[in-house]
Amino acid sequence: MRLRCRRGRAMAEFLLSAAAFVVLMVAAGLVRVARGPGRAERMMAAQLLGTGAIGALLLFAVATGEAAVLDVALTLALLSAFASIAFVKFALRQDQAPDDAEDAA
Amino acid sequence: MISVLDLFSIAAIAGGCFFYLAGTVGLLRFPDAYTRLHALTKADNLGLALVVIGLLPQMSGLLAAAKLVLVWLLVLLSSAAVAQLIARSARRQGGGQ
Secondary structure, three states, rough: OOOOOOOOOHHHHHHHHHHHHHHHOOOOOOHHHHHHHHHHHHHHHHHHHHHHHHHHHHHHHHHHOOOOHHHHHHHHHHHHHHHHHHHHHHHOOOHHHHHHHHHHH | OOOOOHHHHHHHHHHHHHHHHHHHHHHHHHOHHHHHHHHHHHHHHHHHHHHHHHHHHHEEEEHHHHHHHHHHHHHHHHHHHHHHHHHHHHHHOOOOO
16 A cells, blocks of 8 residues: 655655664664663663664655555554563563562561 | 755754764763663654654645654653663662663
């Protein structure tokens, strides 16, 4: 299905280059995954990946006129939220497990 | 010929790209977990907001424009919640650094 939008050809090229720039920024931000130091920082880089990819997908959807890409961005918005919440609830909680047990006792 | 709406779009999207740059630089350069979180969740959401506002004049259908705004609202809501969760877990792990 085609997206109904009124952008011209030059505008489409500008939107595509903006999407490329955003993807480049996300790639630079992923250095934080390698450097750490904590798990919270690595999770933040994943959050950056989510926000940046959604922005790039929206730009790409309007530039190419593909309506399906908008749905991909919507799905990614949902998934990245659930990924972060699940990570905080389970992966980060593991460090705290002994303390929680002491608190309960 | 560039119309006023196109000019508005270009300005807003360029501003959005600048805030994405600011968010990445903040995430890489700030000293501890809280300031990194601050840069990430505020600057990046502002970047996404400006990108969405810049894309709105390019849409001709109301439904697709509403979907853009829906994506933005969803990201705002989730990143506000996730920022609180990450900050709390960083504090439990000992003050970010």
